[in-house]
Amino acid sequence: MYQEIILDHYKHPHGKGLSSEFASEVHHVNPTCGDEITLRVQVLADGKIAVSYDNQGCSISQASASIMYDQINNFDFAAGDKAVEHLIAMLQRNVEPDEDILGDGIALVGVAQYPARVKCALLAWMAWKDAAIQAGAIEEQS
Amino acid sequence: MYQEIILDHYKHPHGKGLSSEFASEVHHVNPTCGDEITLRVQVLADGKIAVSYDNQGCSISQASASIMYDQINNFDFAAGDKAVEHLIAMLQRNVEPDEDILGDGIALVGVAQYPARVKCALLAWMAWKDAAIQAGAIEEQS
Amino acid sequence: MSALDVASIRADFPILKRTVRNDRRLVYLDSGATSQKPYQVLDAERNFYENHNAAVHRGAHQLAEEATDAFEHSRANIADFIGARADDLVFTKNATEAINLVSYAFLNATLKATRNLPLPDGAERFVLNVGDEILVTEMEHHANLIPWQELCDKTGATLRWIGLTDEGRLDLSDTSLFTSKTKMVALTHQSNLLGTVNDIGRIVIAAKAVGALVLLDACQSVPHMPVDVSKLGVDFLTWSGHKMLGPLGIGCLWGRTELLAAMPPFITGGSMIETVSMQGSTFAAPPKRFEAGVPMAAQAVGLSRAVDYLRELGMENVAAHEHELTVAAIAGLQGIEGVRIIGPTDATDRGSAVSFVLDGLHSHDVGQVLDENGIAVRVGHHCAWPVCRRYEVPATTRATFYIYNDLTDVTALVDGVHAAKKFFGV
Amino acid sequence: MSALDVASIRADFPILKRTVRNDRRLVYLDSGATSQKPYQVLDAERNFYENHNAAVHRGAHQLAEEATDAFEHSRANIADFIGARADDLVFTKNATEAINLVSYAFLNATLKATRNLPLPDGAERFVLNVGDEILVTEMEHHANLIPWQELCDKTGATLRWIGLTDEGRLDLSDTSLFTSKTKMVALTHQSNLLGTVNDIGRIVIAAKAVGALVLLDACQSVPHMPVDVSKLGVDFLTWSGHKMLGPLGIGCLWGRTELLAAMPPFITGGSMIETVSMQGSTFAAPPKRFEAGVPMAAQAVGLSRAVDYLRELGMENVAAHEHELTVAAIAGLQGIEGVRIIGPTDATDRGSAVSFVLDGLHSHDVGQVLDENGIAVRVGHHCAWPVCRRYEVPATTRATFYIYNDLTDVTALVDGVHAAKKFFGV
Numbered sequence A, B: 001m002y003q004e005i006i007l008d009h010y011k012h013p014h015g016k017g018l019s020s021e022f023a024s025e026v027h028h029v030n031p032t033c034g035d036e037i038t039l040r041v042q043v044l045a046d047g048k049i050a051v052s053y054d055n056q057g058c059s060i061s062q063a064s065a066s067i068m069y070d071q072i073n074n075f076d077f078a079a080g081d082k083a084v085e086h087l088i089a090m091l092q093r094n095v096e097p098d099e100d101i102l103g104d105g106i107a108l109v110g111v112a113q114y115p116a117r118v119k120c121a122l123l124a125w126m127a128w129k130d131a132a133i134q135a136g137a138i139e140e141q142s
Numbered sequence C, D: 001m002s003a004l005d006v007a008s009i010r011a012d013f014p015i016l017k018r019t020v021r022n023d024r025r026l027v028y029l030d031s032g033a034t035s036q037k038p039y040q041v042l043d044a045e046r047n048f049y050e051n052h053n054a055a056v057h058r059g060a061h062q063l064a065e066e067a068t069d070a071f072e073h074s075r076a077n078i079a080d081f082i083g084a085r086a087d088d089l090v091f092t093k094n095a096t097e098a099i100n101l102v103s104y105a106f107l108n109a110t111l112k113a114t115r116n117l118p119l120p121d122g123a124e125r126f127v128l129n130v131g132d133e134i135l136v137t138e139m140e141h142h143a144n145l146i147p148w149q150e151l152c153d154k155t156g157a158t159l160r161w162i163g164l165t166d167e168g169r170l171d172l173s174d175t176s177l178f179t180s181k182t183k184m185v186a187l188t189h190q191s192n193l194l195g196t197v198n199d200i201g202r203i204v205i206a207a208k209a210v211g212a213l214v215l216l217d218a219c220q221s222v223p224h225m226p227v228d229v230s231k232l233g234v235d236f237l238t239w240s241g242h243k244m245l246g247p248l249g250i251g252c253l254w255g256r257t258e259l260l261a262a263m264p265p266f267i268t269g270g271s272m273i274e275t276v277s278m279q280g281s282t283f284a285a286p287p288k289r290f291e292a293g294v295p296m297a298a299q300a301v302g303l304s305r306a307v308d309y310l311r312e313l314g315m316e317n318v319a320a321h322e323h324e325l326t327v328a329a330i331a332g333l334q335g336i337e338g339v340r341i342i343g344p345t346d347a348t349d350r351g352s353a354v355s356f357v358l359d360g361l362h363s364h365d366v367g368q369v370l371d372e373n374g375i376a377v378r379v380g381h382h383c384a385w386p387v388c389r390r391y392e393v394p395a396t397t398r399a400t401f402y403i404y405n406d407l408t409d410v411t412a413l414v415d416g417v418h419a420a421k422k423f424f425g426v
């Protein structure tokens, strides 16, 4: 489960730190272990969604947030949501990991074997989706 | 459990029917099966307690009420209570049945083997004790 | 010809090999109170303890994962048995707790609304005002009556009930019982005393017409006939595992997704939370919201195995088999002078609970003689005292049949009643 | 030399024979969440199902009598284990329900008093007025916190709490927390996260001085040390069977005779009644008043056997054995750079729950590496989130020891933490 690539993200997270410009902020927690993330999004003029976050928690939740930032920061809702859905499907072992969609996130595939950790891997991504919807990113787009 | 003597009391109960003269009335039920007794007592000048009752229920509860009437009607509280306590002890298999105290009631000894029926056998006697206490029979006596 | 191979079924039930009183064959006719358990169920539960036992949803180690998997797989399997989604199935200790859970949702929503405390979206449906009505029937088990009496007492709502016909069926002639004030209709699918199977479709139509919710007490239906919530139209379904070959100590509440989501919690504590601080707490989504504390995972695994067992037999076959025994029992008992059946004597829309009284003899005495002959029936009011009052009997003797009973058992019952008559000379 | 013969104890626990992950020996250090079960307990439960299964208190046939006997004998035996009378012991599905039962007694008494509904004699003690206070501590398990938060929310009472010292003990310096408004003091005997054993004598004195009741959450004490209610001075004691070698699905509430008698019912339904009519119902005396529905008789029998098992070992010996492991675990963990124990590091007045954090590494990651090595610990907030907040840690790794653990297990734990450090390079 702990691939080099995950440990790297964990030790050197990308994009960590909250931006002061945002349309919506969410705070998600993983109640079984206390992982927490505060995540903010800003919907830009072109429908792209800028994301910033701060978090604490285990290596998986932190690495996953860093990867989330790499993969979907400045994506529009449809593209970001596609990645979220792909990650969920991968963790439920319903699809083969697709590197084009998830980038380093394919390294999270090993988490699927540890049901208790799946929530850690999803935390940041679900927070993104929630914040994006709250910020009205879906309507912007349609 | 069903001795001839019990079946006799059941078929031809003694003293059944409520008297209109009474100091207290109680209504006891056996919630597991719905046996019911209404019992009235009157404390006489000499401290003796006159009892009358009406009931419905199984052969054991009816026979036991009839025997109770035979044994302790017109007893004072101490003497009646002694019989009640002896019956309880007998049904818990803590004493040998004493015919001097219980009369035909010693035939109820077989009920001890059937815990679910013990309540049936005790119903009338506990009602007597309750009614007697409510009527102030204890104070009268002391 | 029976729909079930009773001989091979009996071989699965260890208790049926024992004898009772003076070495008699055990004729177990009390499955309406609790069923016996096949070794497959006992093995499944034991296997959980011997190989996967851990507190579910609480650990990240392998045993905890296996235990959680087993628990959640069981939930999904049991839900599937009644045509439901796993997330809409809540485990309780018995059906009684399941019904109380819903009645307390009303109480808690009402109290919290009064105090402007946070409530889930949609909780208005559970807020009662003085004058609101809860509708039950006169044939309810105490478990589906007293919680509603208590709720009404505490909120100022009014309890009303549908009465019974002389034949032991719901008297649906008085449609004025369903009003715009009716918030909940709680009734049994099959009466545990009368055997009557109620026409739920008709009740659902009447309830929906006035906007009331419907809770169905399925304690005596899920074990005995096919039940599919996707077709019934009710909002809640409650039943117990122990009456359907499952272990003691587990019950089920099924509810519509949006209704469970709208209900405040009942029992609170660990595993049902979202966040907790000394200042206040927020709660998880259903079903967890309603499962505080370490749950009965081993029992869920056992119940799941029981469901498999019944599925293999086929619930249509279970119902057909019981029907055959019911017809025979009613005929046999009616052939005895002085016997009066309390409940429908026509076996249509009727399950296998057969209650009767015998002229001149209390049911305790009948039961005792039957017991001496190895026949286990239940005597008393069967936790449905209002039904006894309605038919003016202090108690009844009740035989209930299940998959391991056969016509020999019916004959034993009829012979036993004859013996009781003879013994008491009535 | 240990107070227990661990090798022969281990032989009684089938699950300890299995291996986990890559064929490792199972090092089970999660008994604080739930204990494993010896075959004696599993056999007792199975024997009930195979030979005596019936609904208790509901039938007059032989099986029903045997089942009732077994159930009530178990009640007496379990009560005796804590120095109590059988009639003062109520069975619930877990400790969480037991605590809720008491909190709902307050809620229901308050609601019924407001509406002038019938209440048992003495129920005034359970009636709350706005401004009344419930006192808990900052180290409570969610099960002994959220029910009281909910009660206060719904009644307008105020929740107050005793804080914690940096060492992980109750901060009893602020005696102004006990006031004439304090109606209930609810606290844990041993913290499931910190391991702290509280000075109950002191709390009882302070509570009695202001006329408050005391509920003791004994989930982590009854399984691990001698507990005698006749000496403790508390009013209620609650615990779960599954943490003391017993089956899942059974918990216990002990209460003083006169308090149980004064409490209105919580869950209502069958078997807890005195009389029932459609118009209203009256209720049985305790303990039945609080045991609606068919109870978990098989689990009571299993728990009773667990009690015998512990009695044979001797609770003094159990406590001494755990003490030895606790001392070793604290010493071993403290020897690792970057480890911080959350809770007392002094093993006096301290049980065997040892929680810790490791600099630079989340407990989930520590737990995962331990799991890879066959060591089952719990990670997270252990249903005591406020404790984590108090010590500003998002979560901890927790090892808990029981009768089947030995010093080899402690060594495995310490080695495992070293391995985690090495793996993550912290």
Ligand SMILES: Cc1ncc(COP(=O)(O)O)c(C=O)c1O
Residues within 6 Å of the ligand: C270, C292, C293, C294, D032, D033, D094, D095, D096, D097, D141, D143, D144, D188, D190, D191, D192, D217, D219, D220, D240, D251, D383
């Ligand atoms: C101190 C303490 N209190 C209460 C509980 C709740 O017990 P249960 O989940 O069995 O109801 C636990 C265990 O989970 C505990 O450790």
Ligand SMILES: Cc1ncc(COP(=O)(O)O)c(C=O)c1O
Residues within 6 Å of the ligand: C032, C033, C094, C095, C096, C097, C141, C143, C144, C188, C190, C191, C192, C217, C219, C220, C240, C251, C383, D270, D292, D293, D294
């Ligand atoms: C119709 C009906 N409802 C409710 C119940 C209550 O079930 P339990 O006692 O398992 O909670 C029963 C059985 O006792 C029943 O037959």
